[in-house]
Amino acid sequence: xxxxxxxxxxxxxxxxxxxxxxxxxxxxxxxxxxxxxxxxxxxxxxxxxxxxxxxxxxxxxxxxxxxxxxxxxxxxxxxxxxxxxxxxxxxxxxxxxxxxxxxxxxxxxxxxxx
Amino acid sequence: xxxxxxxxxxxxxxxxxxxxxxxxxxxxxxxxxxxxxxxxxxxxxxxxxxxxxxxxxxxxxxxxxxxxxxxxxxxxxxxxxxxxxxxxxxxxxxxxxxxxxxxxxxxxx
Numbered sequence: 213x214x215x216x217x218x219x220x221x222x223x224x225x226x227x228x229x230x231x232x233x234x235x236x237x238x239x240x241x242x243x244x245x246x247x248x249x250x251x252x253x254x255x256x257x258x259x260x261x262x263x264x265x266x267x268x269x270x271x272x273x274x275x276x277x278x279x280x281x282x283x284x285x286x287x288x289x290x291x292x293x294x295x296x297x298x299x300x301x302x303x304x305x306x307x308x309x310x311x312x313x314x315x316x317x318x319x320x321x322x323x324x325x326x
Numbered sequence: 327x328x329x330x331x332x333x334x335x336x337x338x339x340x341x342x343x344x345x346x347x348x349x350x351x352x353x354x355x356x357x358x359x360x361x362x363x364x365x366x367x368x369x370x371x372x373x374x375x376x377x378x379x380x381x382x383x384x385x386x387x388x389x390x391x392x393x394x395x396x397x398x399x400x401x402x403x404x405x406x407x408x409x410x411x412x413x414x415x416x417x418x419x420x421x422x423x424x425x426x427x428x429x430x431x432x433x434x435x
Contacts, residue, residue, distance in 0.1 A: 254425030254426055304370075314360065315370075320368075
């Protein structure tokens with residue numbers, strides 16, 4: 213089975229621009245979560261999608277938005293980029309949303325905002 | 327979200343067992359205890375999870391205290407590849423994983 217794949221691996225954007233990050237979930241997984249990890253910190257939860265619906269959101273502004281597609285792949289969109297948005301963005305998928313399921317993480321997209 | 331407390335860092339000699347502690351005194355009856363680790367320049371990796379009973383898998387063992395207020399992740403023989411940040415996380419229902427700062431494990435050759 214394939215794991216979680218994210219693209220691109222690295223990205224440089226200018227402040228004020230918009231960015232779209234992509235994630236293919238592990239085969240058979242219907243739940244996708246996105247995390248932001250600043251340097252030296254643990255990952256911070258952005259939001260989760262379950263069967264194409266948003267199913268929980270962390271403390272991130274509305275300019276962070278997402279989508280989940282019928283094949284359960286997902287996108288993270290960030291508008292009006294700020295310098296503080298520079299981070300590693302991680303996607304994780306799981307079989308279901310319950311607490312008895314582990315998450316499979318991708319290797320992340322490193323976003324640099326200049 | 328229920329919080330966990332872990333030491334900031336630990337060291338272990340290669341090929342020796344490692345016991346990584348986690349305190350979670352405010353755990354509720356429905357919280358599962360999850361452990362993940364993050365190697366340098368990689369995304370987190372699932373290690374193990376449990377509810378009440380001790381759990382074993384090919385990567386590690388999870389020992390859960392009888393009152394569930396603490397748990398210990400056990401790596402039976404540390405290798406250099408086990409050097410990582412280890413996160414102990416409580417997960418309830420459909421809630422997501424909320425990461426703390428974890429324990430940075432250094433393995434000494």
